[in-house]
Amino acid sequence: MSRPHVVIVGAGFAGYRAARTLARLTRNRADITLLNPTDYFLYLPLLPQVAAGILDARRVTVSLPGTLRGVRLVLGEAHHVDLDGCGVHYSDPEGGIGTLGYDRLVLCVGSVNKLLPIPGVAEHAHGFRGLPEALYLRDHVTRQVELAAADDDPKSRAARCTFVVVGAGYTGTEVAAHMQLLTDRLARRNPLSGVRPRWLLLDVADRVLPELDERLSRTAVRVLRARGVDVRTGTSVKEATHDGVLLTDGEFVASRTLVWCVGVRPDPLMEAVGQPLERGRLIVDPQLRVPGRPGVFGCGDAAAVPDLDRPGGFAPMTAQHAWRQGKVAGENVAASLGLGRRRQAYRHRDLGFAVDLGGVQAAANPFGIALSGPAAGAVTRGYHLAALPAGRVRVAADWLLDAVLPRQGVQLGLVRSWAVPLDTASPELPRVPGGPERTGGPEKTGGPEQATSAGGPDHPAPGPVRRADPPDPAAE
Numbered sequence: 001m002s003r004p005h006v007v008i009v010g011a012g013f014a015g016y017r018a019a020r021t022l023a024r025l026t027r028n029r030a031d032i033t034l035l036n037p038t039d040y041f042l043y044l045p046l047l048p049q050v051a052a053g054i055l056d057a058r059r060v061t062v063s064l065p066g067t068l069r070g071v072r073l074v075l076g077e078a079h080h081v082d083l084d085g086c087g088v089h090y091s092d093p094e095g096g097i098g099t100l101g102y103d104r105l106v107l108c109v110g111s112v113n114k115l116l117p118i119p120g121v122a123e124h125a126h127g128f129r130g131l132p133e134a135l136y137l138r139d140h141v142t143r144q145v146e147l148a149a150a151d152d153d154p155k156s157r158a159a160r161c162t163f164v165v166v167g168a169g170y171t172g173t174e175v176a177a178h179m180q181l182l183t184d185r186l187a188r189r190n191p192l193s194g195v196r197p198r199w200l201l202l203d204v205a206d207r208v209l210p211e212l213d214e215r216l217s218r219t220a221v222r223v224l225r226a227r228g229v230d231v232r233t234g235t236s237v238k239e240a241t242h243d244g245v246l247l248t249d250g251e252f253v254a255s256r257t258l259v260w261c262v263g264v265r266p267d268p269l270m271e272a273v274g275q276p277l278e279r280g281r282l283i284v285d286p287q288l289r290v291p292g293r294p295g296v297f298g299c300g301d302a303a304a305v306p307d308l309d310r311p312g313g314f315a316p317m318t319a320q321h322a323w324r325q326g327k328v329a330g331e332n333v334a335a336s337l338g339l340g341r342r343r344q345a346y347r348h349r350d351l352g353f354a355v356d357l358g359g360v361q362a363a364a365n366p367f368g369i370a371l372s373g374p375a376a377g378a379v380t381r382g383y384h385l386a387a388l389p390a391g392r393v394r395v396a397a398d399w400l401l402d403a404v405l406p407r408q409g410v411q412l413g414l415v416r417s418w419a420v421p422l423d424t425a426s427p428e429l430p431r432v433p434g435g436p437e438r439t440g441g442p443e444k445t446g447g448p449e450q451a452t453s454a455g456g457p458d459h460p461a462p463g464p465v466r467r468a469d470p471p472d473p474a475a476e
Contacts, residue, residue, distance in 0.1 A: 004030045004337050007088055007102035009078050010267075011036035011064055013044075013322035014300030014329065015108030016389070021330025023070040025340040032070060033100055035090055037077045037429055039064050042131065043388055044319060045356075046395070048171070051134040051141075052178035052358070053409060054402045055395060061131070062390045074100065077426065078109065081273050083293055104295045104333050107273070107282060108326065111264035111301035111317060112425055120240035122423045125260040128171055129427035136415040137179070137259065143411055144256055145183055145197065149190035159254035161187075161197045164245055165261060166237055168203035169211060170355060172261030173220050176201040177357040180229055186409050200230045200253065207233055211316070212353050219363035219372040220355055260422055264317060266302040268425050278304035278314060286345035288329045297333060299325035299346075308347050321348055323387075354380035 006026075008019050011034055019034050026032065040061035049055045064073050076090040076098065088100045113127035126140075127133055141163065148160035163183070165176045176199050183197035201208070201224065208224075208231060209217045224231050232247075237258070239246040244254040266280040275290055276283045281304035282290065288305065290296040299305065300322040307313040315321045325346055334340030354364035354376065362376035364383075371379055381399065385392045419430035 004103040005101065006030055006032045006104040006106065006333060006337075007100050008032065008034045008106045008108060009036075009081075009088060010108035010110055010300070010302075011038075011041050012108060012110040012300055013041075013319045014110070014303075014326035015106070016041040016062070016064075016068075017323050017326025018106050018108060018299065018330040018333070019068050019071050020389075021327050022333055023068060025331065025334035026070075026337070027339075028070055029339055030334075030337055031072070033072045033074055033102075034064060034068065035074045035076055035078060035088060035100060036064065037075065037093070037426060039073060039075060041067075041389065042428065043384075044129075045387075046384060047128065047131070047134050048174040048178045048356070050131070051128075051137045051175065052182045053138060053407050054178070055398045057131050057135060059391055059395045059398055062388070067390050074098075078269055079272075081105070081107070081269070083274065083296060086295075102295075104336065105297065106329055106333060107270075107290075107296070107298045107302060108300040108322075108329075109267040109269050109302045110322075111266055112268070112427055113260060113422055114263040114265045115423055116262065118237055118239065121237065121258070121260065122421070124240040124242060125166070125258040125422050126417070126420055127260050127422050127427055128175055129264070130420075131428065132415045132430040133420045133427060135412065136417065136420050137175075138182075139411045139413060139415065140257065140417070141179060141183060142186060142409055145186040145192070146190055146411075148195065149192055154193075154195070155254065157192065157195050158198075159244065160256050161192060161195050162200070162244075162253060162255040163197070163257040163259070164200045164202065164237075164253060164255050165259045166202050167261035167263060168201050168205065168208040168231070168233070169261065169263060170209065170353075172201060172203070172259070173208055173224070174356055174358075175259060175261060176229055177220075177224060177227075177361075180224075180227055181358045182407070182409070184227075185407060189409060196228070198228070198230065200232065200255075202232050202235050202237065202247070204236045204248075205233060209355065212355070213365050213370070215370040216353065216355055216363040216365060219370075219376075220357060223357045223361045223363075223372075264301060266317075270302050281314070281317075286347075287332050287343050288325060288346060289332070295336065297329050299329040305346055308345060315346070315348060320351075320353075324348055354383050356380045356384075 043060045046060045076092040078090045080089040144160040148157045151157040165172050180199045207217045237245045238248045270282050282298040283304045284298045288297045301317040305315040307315050328346045332343045335343045352366040360374045360377045362380040364371045364376040364379045
C-alpha cells in the first residue's frame with residue numbers, strides 16, 4: 001500500500017511550522033512535499049534590521065532542506081489549484097511547469113503588499129515584504145544620503161534626505177525607527193551642510209501601532225519623536241510623484257523615498273481556488289479544514305480562521321497566529337491520516353507583543369506587563385532568538401558586533417528599483433531581466449522570477465518598467 005502524499009503550498013510562518021510538525025508526527029509514514037518559490041523560510045520580524053545593516057541577509061533565513069528532514073522541497077510557485085482533481089499546478093524557477101497530486105493539501109500561501117488606489121503609489125513606492133525589498137531600501141537610502149552630500153542645491157539635498165514611511169503598524173514603525181538611526185550614522189560620515197535626515201511616519205489611524213496595546217503605542221511615539229521622526233496620525237498620501245508626495249492635509253513633501261507599509265492582503269492565488277472567501281481569505285473551520293473539501297486545509301494570512309474567543313470574528317493576519325496555526329494544521333493533517341492525536345480546534349492565547357525601536361530601545365508587553373527602554377529591548381531580542389528556528393548564534397553574534405564595531409554603510413547594487421515593484425504577487429522574488437512582469441492579480445501566470453544580482457546603478461531596466469525612474473540611474 002502506497003504512503004499518503006501531503007502537499008504544503010508556501011513556507012512562511014504557517015507552512016514551515018506545518019511541515020515541521022507533520023514530519024515529526026508522521027515519521028516517514030507519509031510523503032510530504034513543500035512547494036515554495038525559495039529554498040528558505042524568511043523570519044520577517046527581523047527584516048528591518050537587515051535593511052538597517054545590523055544583520056546579514058542570511059541571518060533572517062532558515063534553510064528548508066537543512067531543517068526539514070523528511071520533507072521534499074519543490075522549488076516553484078503555485079498558479080492553479082485543482083481541488084476536484086487533487087492537483088496543484090506550479091511553475092519552477094526556470095519556467096517549467098509541473099503538477100503535484102495529493103491526498104492531503106495545506107494552503108499556506110501567505111500575503112502580499114496591500115495596495116490602495118492612490119495615484120502614483122504603484123510607480124513610486126516600494127513595499128517591505130521580502131529580502132529583495134529590504135536590500136533595495138538599504139542601498140537606496142545610502143545612495144540618497146551620499147548623493148545629497150555632493151549636491152550643491154539645498155532644495156535637492158533636503159529632498160534626498162527626506163524619507164516617508166506610510167503605515168504606522170508593526171512593520172512601518174520598526175522600519176522608521178531603524179532606518180532613522182542608519183541615516184543619522186550615514187550623515188555623520190557624509191557631511192550634509194546643515195541638513196539633517198528627516199523621517200516622516202504617516203498613518204490614517206489616530207495612533208501609532210493601532211492594532212497593539214495603547215501603552216506600546218505611546219512608548220513608540222515617545223522614542224521616535226525624541227529622535228526627530230515626524231509622526232503624523234490621521235494623515236496619509238493623496239498622490240505620489242517622482243519629486244515627492246502630496247499629503248491628505250494638502251502639504252507637499254519633497255522626497256525621493258516612499259516606503260509602503262500600509263498592511264497586507266491575502267495572496268491572490270486564493271481568488272482562483274474557487275472556494276468561499278472572506279475579504280480574499282480562504283474560509284476554513286476551527287480545525288482549519290476547508291468546508292466541503294475533505295483533505296484540504298488552510299492556515300496563515302491567506303486563511304480566514306474563526307476566532308473562538310470572538311464569535312463571528314477571524315484571527316488577525318499576524319506572524320504569531322500563522323506560526324501557531326501551522327502547528328495545529330500539521331497535527332490535524334496527521335490525525336486525518338491516523339498518524340497523530342485527534343484533531344483539535346485552533347485557539348490562540350495572546351502572550352503579548354514586542355516592537356524593536358533600534359539601539360537599546362523597544363516596547364513590549366510580555367504576559368501583559370508593559371516594558372520600555374533597555375528592559376524591553378532585552379525581552380524583544382530574547383523573544384526573537386527563542387522564536388528563530390535556526391541560526392540563533394549567528395544572529396546574536398551580529399548583534400554583538402554591531403554594538404562594538406562601526407556599521408558598514410555601503411551600496412551593494414544587487415537589487416534595482418524596477419526589480420521590486422510594489423504591485424507584485426511575489427515580493428520574495430525580484431523581477432529579472434527579460435522575465436515576465438507579474439502583478440498581484442487573481443491568477444498567477446508564467447514562471448516565477450529568480451533572485452538576481454541585477455548589476456550596478458547604470459544597469460538599465462529590461463522590458464516594460466512600471467516605475468518612472470529618472471534619466472540618471474544614480475538619482476534613483
